[in-house]
Amino acid sequence: MNVAKLVEFDPDKWPKALVWNDERVRAWRLKFEREVEAARAVAGTRPVNVFKIWLSMPMPSRVMVWTPAQTGTFLDRAHHHRLYAMCHLVAVTGLRRSEVARLEWSDVNLDAQD
Numbered sequence: 001m002n003v004a005k006l007v008e009f010d011p012d013k014w015p016k017a018l019v020w021n022d023e024r025v026r027a028w029r030l031k032f033e034r035e036v037e038a039a040r041a042v043a044g045t046r047p048v049n050v051f052k053i054w055l056s057m058p059m060p061s062r063v064m065v066w067t068p069a070q071t072g073t074f075l076d077r078a079h080h081h082r083l084y085a086m087c088h089l090v091a092v093t094g095l096r097r098s099e100v101a102r103l104e105w106s107d108v109n110l111d112a113q114d
């Protein structure tokens with residue numbers, strides 16, 4: 001018996017997944033650029049941590065989905081990264097981060113062919 005089937009969630013509390021369409025990307029970038037400009041105006045000659053600003057920016061939803069073109073761009077740019085195979089696996093299968101983190105070599109060792 002799978003005890004997880006006994007758990008009930010309130011469907012109204014689940015965040016709605018939204019796609020990063022062109023309009024949402026433009027709006028988010030505009031807000032980000034404004035935040036960076038404001039921080040630079042306050043900082044004067046001191047450097048501004050734009051990565052910290054980027055991390056603090058609210059997303060349109062807690063769950064944001066890339067388009068196929070965005071996913072392809074990401075995979076193209078990550079091609080030489082040591083975790084590329086994992087990124088590709090997540091992109092084409094829809095595995096969750098926790099599922100990927102739990103994988104063991106024996107689960108993905110294609111040479112073993114078990």
